[in-house]
Amino acid sequence: MPTIPSAQRHRALLAFQSYALPQPARIRLLLAAWVGLVVALSVVWMHASAPSAIARTVAVAVLALVITIVWRMPLWPRGTSLCWTGSQWCLGQGVLASEHRIDLAHLAVLMDGQSWLLLQAQRGPAPRRSQWLLVARASNPERWLDIRRVLYSSLAAEPQDIHPV
Known part of the structure; x- marks a missing residue:
């Protein structure tokens, strides 16, 4: 069986992705x-x-x-998006989540309901209290599969496969 180079296996990791979180209300x-x-x-x-x-x-x-x-319950501000920069997960606001970006040190999938994901995010390198994030298909149905691919690819990828962008 031929092996696939890591660059092709994790092609989804190379592109910037932004996905709006549901309204806190x-x-x-x-x-x-x-x-x-x-x-x-x-x-x-x-x-x-x-x-x-x-x-x-x-x-x-x-x-x-x-x-x-x-x-x-501390929820995210209205208009917050979960972003993948190509090398790092972050939370941001504004067009393409470019404003007020907060880098996430760790992101984990707690529950996968197929049409929604409950994530656990930790900010910064120091272990602090984590924040739960809800990512729902209803927020952007046409990009749902994209964000799922990038999320699971980034969690499964080896650190050497993720290159700073």
């Missing part, structure tokens, strides 16, 4: 709907089983904590 709305469902189920549970005052207090405290976490 939509993500918050989805999470709020999920929390609303949990609240409704909790109210039905409290009404049907008549738990003690302590159980009710704990349930209300947990729901308040979940609502606070969802409300304060």
Whole structure:
């Protein structure tokens, strides 16, 4: 079986790619709907089983904590794009994500739902708190396969196959 040179194997890595992330308001709305469902189920549970005052207090405290976490969840600013420069992943804004670029030291796929990807991104070389990013096909359906190819190729590529651009 003939071997394929690394330059041909990772051709997707050579081009600049930019893919818009979904609007944060939509993500918050989805999470709020999920929390609303949990609240409704909790109210039905409290009404049907008549738990003690302590159980009710704990349930209300947990729901308040979940609502606070969802409300304060750090998401990306509106108009943010995930970019591949040819050698580095970054987050950016503006046309082709050229403004306010933030380099990412590490990017990992946490979940692949085929029409969406949940990514874990770390900024800078020092290990810090990571940020979750949601990349959805609905943001740019005609370029969905391109960003998936570049993402998986960059994660599978050997460091010597990635050349600074």
